[in-house]
Amino acid sequence: MDADAVTGPPDGMVDAEAELTPMLRQYFECCADYEDALLLFQNGDFYQTYCEAAEETARVCELTLTQREDSTGTYPMAGIPVDDAAAYVERLLDAGYRVAIAEQVESPAEATGLVDRAVTQVVTPGTVLDDELLGAGTTNYVAAVAREGSTRAVAAVDASTGECRVTSPPDDPGLIAELDRLAPAELLVGPDASVDPEALSVDPMVTDHEAARLDDDAATERLEAYVATPSAVVESTAERRACGAALAYAEWTQGDDGPLEYVTRVRRYDPRDALALDATAIRSLELFENRGAGASETLFSVVDETACALGRRELDGWLRRPLVDRDRIAARHDAVGELAAEALTRETIREALREVYDLERLAGRISRERADARDLRSLAATLDAVPAVVDALEGCESARLRTLGERIDPRTDVRDLIERAIRADPPVEVTDGGVIREGFDDELDDLRATEREGREWVADLEAQERERTGIDSLSVGHNQVHGYYIEVTDPNLDRVPDDYRRRQTLKNAERFYTPELKEREDEIIGAAERADALEYERFREVRSSVAAETGRIQALADALAELDALAALATVAVERDYVRPAVREPGGEIEIQAGRHPVVEATQERFVPNDAALPPGSVTLVTGPNMSGKSTYMRQVALIVVLAQAGGFVPADAARLPVIDRVFTRVGASDDIAGGQSTFMREMTELTEILHEATDESLILLDEVGRGTSTADGRAIARATVEFVHDEVGATTLFATHYHDLTELAGERDRVRNLHFAAERSGGKSEEEASPGGDVTFLHRVAEGPASSSYGVEVARMAGVPDPVVGRARALVDDADDAGTQVTLSDAVEAGDAANGAENGTADADAPATDERHANAAAGVTSETLATLRAVDLATTTPIEALNLLAELKDRIEES
Numbered sequence: 001m002d003a004d005a006v007t008g009p010p011d012g013m014v015d016a017e018a019e020l021t022p023m024l025r026q027y028f029e030c031c032a033d034y035e036d037a038l039l040l041f042q043n044g045d046f047y048q049t050y051c052e053a054a055e056e057t058a059r060v061c062e063l064t065l066t067q068r069e070d071s072t073g074t075y076p077m078a079g080i081p082v083d084d085a086a087a088y089v090e091r092l093l094d095a096g097y098r099v100a101i102a103e104q105v106e107s108p109a110e111a112t113g114l115v116d117r118a119v120t121q122v123v124t125p126g127t128v129l130d131d132e133l134l135g136a137g138t139t140n141y142v143a144a145v146a147r148e149g150s151t152r153a154v155a156a157v158d159a160s161t162g163e164c165r166v167t168s169p170p171d172d173p174g175l176i177a178e179l180d181r182l183a184p185a186e187l188l189v190g191p192d193a194s195v196d197p198e199a200l201s202v203d204p205m206v207t208d209h210e211a212a213r214l215d216d217d218a219a220t221e222r223l224e225a226y227v228a229t230p231s232a233v234v235e236s237t238a239e240r241r242a243c244g245a246a247l248a249y250a251e252w253t254q255g256d257d258g259p260l261e262y263v264t265r266v267r268r269y270d271p272r273d274a275l276a277l278d279a280t281a282i283r284s285l286e287l288f289e290n291r292g293a294g295a296s297e298t299l300f301s302v303v304d305e306t307a308c309a310l311g312r313r314e315l316d317g318w319l320r321r322p323l324v325d326r327d328r329i330a331a332r333h334d335a336v337g338e339l340a341a342e343a344l345t346r347e348t349i350r351e352a353l354r355e356v357y358d359l360e361r362l363a364g365r366i367s368r369e370r371a372d373a374r375d376l377r378s379l380a381a382t383l384d385a386v387p388a389v390v391d392a393l394e395g396c397e398s399a400r401l402r403t404l405g406e407r408i409d410p411r412t413d414v415r416d417l418i419e420r421a422i423r424a425d426p427p428v429e430v431t432d433g434g435v436i437r438e439g440f441d442d443e444l445d446d447l448r449a450t451e452r453e454g455r456e457w458v459a460d461l462e463a464q465e466r467e468r469t470g471i472d473s474l475s476v477g478h479n480q481v482h483g484y485y486i487e488v489t490d491p492n493l494d495r496v497p498d499d500y501r502r503r504q505t506l507k508n509a510e511r512f513y514t515p516e517l518k519e520r521e522d523e524i525i526g527a528a529e530r531a532d533a534l535e536y537e538r539f540r541e542v543r544s545s546v547a548a549e550t551g552r553i554q555a556l557a558d559a560l561a562e563l564d565a566l567a568a569l570a571t572v573a574v575e576r577d578y579v580r581p582a583v584r585e586p587g588g589e590i591e592i593q594a595g596r597h598p599v600v601e602a603t604q605e606r607f608v609p610n611d612a613a614l615p616p617g618s619v620t621l622v623t624g625p626n627m628s629g630k631s632t633y634m635r636q637v638a639l640i641v642v643l644a645q646a647g648g649f650v651p652a653d654a655a656r657l658p659v660i661d662r663v664f665t666r667v668g669a670s671d672d673i674a675g676g677q678s679t680f681m682r683e684m685t686e687l688t689e690i691l692h693e694a695t696d697e698s699l700i701l702l703d704e705v706g707r708g709t710s711t712a713d714g715r716a717i718a719r720a721t722v723e724f725v726h727d728e729v730g731a732t733t734l735f736a737t738h739y740h741d742l743t744e745l746a747g748e749r750d751r752v753r754n755l756h757f758a759a760e761r762s763g764g765k766s767e768e769e770a771s772p773g774g775d776v777t778f779l780h781r782v783a784e785g786p787a788s789s790s791y792g793v794e795v796a797r798m799a800g801v802p803d804p805v806v807g808r809a810r811a812l813v814d815d816a817d818d819a820g821t822q823v824t825l826s827d828a829v830e831a832g833d834a835a836n837g838a839e840n841g842t843a844d845a846d847a848p849a850t851d852e853r854h855a856n857a858a859a860g861v862t863s864e865t866l867a868t869l870r871a872v873d874l875a876t877t878t879p880i881e882a883l884n885l886l887a888e889l890k891d892r893i894e895e896s
C-alpha cells in the first residue's frame, strides 16, 4: 500500500471532515500533526487505526479488519491491544513505518466529554526505547548528517542510553565508513548533505530532514539544553547542526516534551583516533557476523566474556574502534594483564557484574518517567552489587583499574532510598498500590492501618453476628457489585435482627447489610483508594529523586561497562591462552610467533599455529592450493592486530606489533558471490579505495584480487597492484594469489616476499600405499618461498585424477614455465581432452604418441567427463565445489 495514504490525515475522512464525531476529529487532527507516522489512537484497551491505516495495520499485523459506523459514515477500523502493543509495533516498524502513539492522557472517568489524548511517543527504528524491541547489549542510533561548506558532520544519538556522539569525517569515503561503523537504524539527511544511502553497507530507514531541524540557531539553542557550552564540545557549524538535528528528532519521537534529561553525554570524537575499519573489513574479518552458511562464531562472540549488557555494548565499541594511541592501548593491556593474573579479583568482579542490569537504559527510563517500581528495584540490585566491585579494585595496581576504582561510586544514598521506599517484589502496575514499603510514609501507613483494621473487623463480623442472631449458617461475604453483605438462608429469615437492611434477594437466601457494616465498608474503600493514590505519588517522588541522579548513574554505568569489557578480555586471555602483545611505534615490523586464528581455533579441534614476520611496507605473496590455509593466515594477522589495539591479549606465543592506522581487506569475487552483491566492478571499486587511502602505517589484505575477470587481465591487475602497493603506498600487505608468476616479483622488488602453504598425502602413507583420492591433506603450515608452480596439478594427482591427465598437465606446466606463462587447471583439462580427442581420431598436432593415447582410452577418460571439466568456470568455483566435482569425476572414471 502507498505509505502516504497510510500516514497523515486519512483520505477516507477528508470529505466528512466537517461532520466527524468529536473523537474521530481528534484522530484526524493527530494524524495531521504527525503526518510522517502511522497513528495508533488509544481508545480504552485498544489502539485504534481507521481507514487506509486500518487496512494496512490489519494486513501487516494480521488482525481482523472491522468497521466503525456512525452518522457521518462507515470507516474501516483495526485495533491493537494496548497490553500487547510491542509485538505489533515491531511489525509496523519492520514494514517501514514510524508509529505515533496517541494515548489517553486523562482518565475517562474524570473526563467531562471527550477524553484528552496526546501523542506521547513516536516509535521509529532509530529511537525505539522498548526493551522488547531492542537487542540486549546493542546500540541503536539515529544519525544525522549536516553539511556546512566543505565540512560534513555526523551526529548519532542512542535514545535508549542517552549517548550522543558527533564527528566530522575527513572525506566522502570516511563519511560512509563512519556511518557503516555506527550502523544507525535510522539516518536523517539534510537536503545539501549529499549522502547516498545506497553507498552504505548498512540499511537504515532514511528520513529527509526538514530544513528547520537543521537550522543553526535552533541547533545552538537546543544544544545549550544539553551541554553548558556547546562550543566546547562541537567544533564546527556542521557538527552543531548535525547534533541539533539528531537531538531534535529524538525529542520529537518523545512527544516533543523538551530536552531529554538523560542525554547527558554529548561527545565529539575524531575518527582518526581509532583504527579505521570500514564495512568491508568488518564484514570480511567476520568481527560481528559470520558469513559462512550456518556458522555463527565471530571475533566478537569468541571474546565476549562480558557479564552484563553494559560491558557487551562497550566491548562491541572497542572492536569497532580499536585504539591508535600507544599509551591508551598499553593502559588497557596493563589492566587486562592484571585481571588475567589475579583470578580472585577477576572472578569477584565478574560475579558482581552479573547482577548488574542495563543501567544506561534504566537511567533513561527513570528520567523519562517511564520506569516502573521493578525498574527501581533493578537499579537498587545493581547498586547492591557495586561495593563488592569497589572492594575488589582496592588493591589493584594498574592505572586504569585504580581510576575505575575511584570513579565507581556505589550511590548508597540512591540504593538506600529505593530500599526504604519500594517493596521487594512490586507489581508491574504502579497505580494500584503494593509498591511502597511500610514505614516509609506515616500518612500512608495510617491509611493502610485503617484499611486493615476495617477488614479485620469485617473478618470478625461473621462470628459476632452468628452469636448475636443464633443463626449458625450466617455468612459474611463480598462481591464487586454489592460490596460487603451478610447472607441468611430463607429458613432463618425470622431470626434476622431489626438493624439488618435488605441488599439483594437470592434463590434460597437474602443478603443484608447493617449501617455499621456500610460505614466500615466506606472507610475501607476510602482508605484503600487514598492509599493507592498516595503510593503512586510517593513512587513518583522517589523516581524523580532518583532521576535527579541520572548523570551520576550514567557515569557509574560507564565505569562498570569499561571494567566489564576489561574483565572479559582478561577472561579470554586466560581461558584461551592469549599473550600480551608488545605494541611499538607505527611503522615497525609485525612479528607474531605461533599465531592462531581466534575464531577458527575456537571452532575446530586442531589448529596449526603459524609465525608472521612482516617488515614495514613489505608485500607478502601467499601461494598454495585452495583450502590450504592462505585466507585463514592472512585474517589471523589482521585479527591479532585488531584485538591488540582494542586492548586485548592475542592468540599467539608472542607478538610485537606496530600501531596500525587502518586495516583494509579485499577478498576475491568468488568469496563474495554467496552474498549476492559482488561483481568484478565492485572488487575494483574497493581496490581503488584501498590504493587511494592506505598509508605506510596501514595493513592490507588482498585475497585473490583480479580473480573475477579473464585470467590474463586478472593476472595483469594483480601484478600492477602489487607493484603499486610496493612502490607507492608502502602499506604492509598480504596478498593471496593463484597467479604463480606473481611470485617472481620477489626477485624484482626489495620488499616483495613469498610464503606458501603446501598439501600432502595424509596419514604418512607413501604415495604407492595410499589409495588414490580422498586423502589429500593440508598441513596448514606456512613456509618461506613460493608454492611449487604446479601445486594445482599436485593436488589433482593426490585427489586421484588419472595419471595420464596429471602427466600431461605437468608437462604443460613445464612448457608454460619455460614460455613464461602459467597453466591453469583448465589448460590441463584441455590436455586430457586432446588425449581423448585422439581416441576419437581427432588428435591435433601436439597430441601424445599413439600408445599413450590408447593408455588414456584404457584409463576410461570419457569425453563426457572432459566436457564436464571444460564447462567448469574456475573463476567462480569455490573450493568445496571443486572438491565435490573432483570426487564426482573420479567416481565416474572408476565406474567406467
Ligand SMILES: Nc1ncnc2c1ncn2[C@@H]1O[C@H](COP(=O)(O)OP(=O)(O)OP(=O)(O)O)[C@@H](O)[C@H]1O
Binding pocket: 600, 604, 606, 607, 608, 609, 610, 624, 625, 626, 627, 628, 629, 630, 631, 632, 633, 736, 780, 781, 879
Ligand atoms: N592453521 C590452520 N590450522 C588448522 N586448520 C586450518 C588452518 N588454516 C586453515 N585451516 C582450515 O582450512 C580451511 C581452509 O582454509 P582457508 O580458507 O584459509 O584456505 P585458502 O588457502 O585460503 O583457500 P582458498 O584459496 O580456497 O580461499 C579453513 O576453513 C580451516 O578449517
